[in-house]
Amino acid sequence: MIRIGRWLRRLEAVLAGIFLMLMVALIFSGGVARMLGHPLNWTIDLATCFFAWGCFLCADVAWRRDALMSINLLPDRLPTQWARALAFINLAIIAGFLSYVIYAGAVLAWISRARSFQGIPGVSYSWVTASIVVGGFLLLLTTLGKMNTLIRVRTSGTDAEAAVVAGR
Secondary structure (H helix, E strand, O other), X not given: OHHHHHHHHHHHHHHHHHHHHHHHXXXXXXXXXXXXXXXXXXXXHHHHHHHHHHHHHHHHHHHHOOOOOOOOHHHHHXXXXXXXXHHHHHHHHHHHHHHHHHHXXXXXXXXXXXXXXXXXXXXXXHHHHHHHHHHXXXXXXXXXXXXXXXXXXXXXXXXXXXXHHOOO
């Protein structure tokens, strides 16, 4: 099970990179084609889809690696127990927000199922809006994993381990 999780995390990172590279390639090729007098209008729409998917996947990769910007002014000044409590509250707020994002994204994907790309008839715009649901779900899983780690360290770990989890 752990190997499957590692494999899926690697796949997520690779897909995020591929989507972002494809986005750049499509925008560049669309610009070159326009300069040569043969515009490819569909490239911008497809690049938008890749951008949406790439952003959400990259956000989860960064969140899992603790590579997002954070301000630790308050937790650094609190005792370890209070810093852990604050970290848990922050993660609970994030989990609540991501639950709403998943719900709102599902509604948006359902509403936009009949809308097609401007340059790509027959392809539903729901492919773009589904990135909100999938990305939100992946971010929620990562957040719940962080909460689980924080609880496990709190009940069985030392203050040094708890300080690492709390971001100190």
